[in-house]
Amino acid sequence: MRKLLLSTVWAGALVLTGCATQTQSITEAESTSFSQGVKADIAAKQTPVTQSITLYEAMARALKNNLDHRVAMMEIDLAQADYKVSRYDQLPRVVASGGYYGRSNEAGASSLSLLSGRQSLEPSTSTERDVFTGDLTATWNVLDFGLSKIRSEQLADEARIYEERRRKVIIQIMEDVHRAYFRAVSAERLTQRLTGLESDVRTAFDQSRSQFAARRTAPMPALSYQRELNDIQAQAQSLSRDMIVAKMELASLMGLLPDQDYTLQMPTRSVLPRRLAMSYPEMIDVALKNRPEVRESIYAQRIGEKEMKKAVLEALPSLEGFAGLDVSSNDFLFNNNWADYGARASWNLINVFSIGSRKKKAKARAELERQRTLAASMAVMTQVGVARARYESLMDSFLTANAGAEVQSDILGQIEALSKASSASRQTLVRERMNAIVSEARRDAIHAEMAEASAHIYTALGYDPYTAELTGEEDVATIAASLKTLWTQRAAAPGQ
Incomplete structure (x- = not known):
């Protein structure tokens, strides 16, 4: 017994030692393999960029390739799979089982008379030493059926909640695409104009500094000119600072790698923005019908109401019926197969x-x-009001900036004509060209904000940014064509 006990202890120690596990930190090779695999997976799912990207192509790429959108779609697929699986819980449980039983000797027994206390039967057996059994049993619980049906309905509502969350993700992505695209376009225009004038600005600034240092000009006019030229450059740099990263943000939204090079197609500037086509009360009604947050809350209310039904059902008696088929290889049985x-x-x-x-x-x-x-409804109504007010305010700002750019363009035209006639200095011409660039950059910056505000109007209203026939699985060109048709119609009547 001592040897047996010691052997058992040692065996247990060895088993526990074998079960003990230790985690290992990520190795350098694993990190390298992971990073390379991630970049390869992202690049493999991309449609090659072969030409300048338009706004609608950027939206199409975001709809097709954006990783946040993919995650939202996978969450929907998982929720729908849970719903489909839950429907099987309403069916009867059908269990097939089989077994084997064996022993080293006969399973014999004798009987004892309860009246006389004597053995009344010689030792006998009714079971073979090796027995194979099998059965097929179906059971159905009425209460479980009711609870499973309610749970399945709840899972269906949860799947719809994930669909609304997907709508919210893609609506927000489309708004972000508008913002990033027009900011990137504005930054590119400003950069092109500044690059073309940079040499003249630097030359004019250096000449003024040289004349001031050599005292060939009055000090204050020269210093005032240098300060003005420097201030204009600072304004242009300030306007482009926030826009300079917009191209990288747009690449991320489209699912492109950050270091991928691409160009944007310069859209024509809209002449004048259009007034909103809907009144504020109409916009409120539309938003409360369409916004994903409100619809998600309605589905959540349905789930909560079904919880009360479950609470009542769980308090009721449970009735379970069963039926089965059994078979046994035991030849001592009078009936080797039966139904119960x-x-x-x-x-x-x-x-x-x-x-x-x-x-x-x-x-x-x-x-x-x-x-x-x-609370969600109140937030939606507030967002609609803010989106409407911001759009109208930016429209007035755009009109002011557009008028200022036109005035500055006329001034520049006059100065260029005077410069050709040698009636205006080179320094004055450079200064007015800088002023023209800043005026156009300011107008472009407000135009980019207006494009974002216009898209935000549809976000606030809860409109889908794509037509109903699109699934996101089509090619980029097909999606872009459909989006162009839809958003051209929306641009003709904002907020309609």
């Missing part, structure tokens, strides 16, 4: 006493979801 059936009722009395608390919890959850719906 029956029913059983059970009642968890604890659930009866807890139904009040369960219903109270379900009502509290339903009330919480109702309040969340109200």
Whole structure:
């Protein structure tokens, strides 16, 4: 026994030692392999960039390739898979099983008379030493069926919630594409203009500094000119600072690698922005019908209401019926195969006493979801008001900036004519060209904000940024053509 005990202890120690595991930190090779694999996976899913990217192509690439959008779509697929699996829980449980039983000797037994106390039967057996059994049994619980049906309906609503979250993701992505695209276009225009004038500005600045140093000109006019020229450059740099990273942001939204080079197609400037086609009350009604946040809250309320039904059902008695087919290889049995059936009722009395608390919890959850719906609705109405006010304010700002750019363009035209006639200095011409660039850059910056504000109007209204027939699986050219048609119509009547 001592040897057996020691052997058992040693065997247990060896088993525990073998079960012990240790985690290892990520190796350099694993990190390198992971980073290379990630970049390869991202690049493999991209449509090659073969030409300048338009706004609609940028939107199409974002709809097709954006990784956040892919995650949202996969979440929908997973939620729908959960719903489809849950429907099988409503079916009867059908279990097939088989077994084998064997022993080293006969399973014999004798009987004892309860009246005389004497053995009344010689030792005998009714079981073979090796027995194979099999059975197929179907069971169906009425209460489980009701609860499974409610749970399946809840999972269907959860799948719809993920669909609304996907809509929210893609609507926000389209708004971000508008913002990044027009900012990138404005930055590119400004950079091109500044690059073309940079040499003249530097020459004019250096000449003024040289004349001032050699005292060939009055000090104050020269210093004032240098300060003005430097201030104009600072304004241009300030306007381009926030836009300079827009191209990288746009690449990220389109699912392109940050270091991928691409060019943008310069869109024509809109002459004048259009007034909103809908009144504020109409916009509120549309937003409350379409916004993903509100619709998500409605689905959440449905789920909460079904929790109250589950609380009531769980307090009811459970009725379970079963039927099965059995077979055995035991030849001592008179019937080697048979069918069995029956029913059983059970009642968890604890659930009866807890139904009040369960219903109270379900009502509290339903009330919480109702309040969340109200809060979401209030936030939506506020966002619609803010989006409307911002668009109208930016429209006035754009009109002012556009008028200023036109005036500056006329001034530059006059100065260029005077310069050709030698009636205006080179320094004055350079200064007015810089002023013209700053005026156009300011107008472009406000135009980019207006494009973002216009897209935000549709975000606030909850409109899908793509037509119903699009799934996101089409090629980029097909998606871009459909988006162009839709957004051209929207541009003709903003907010409609």
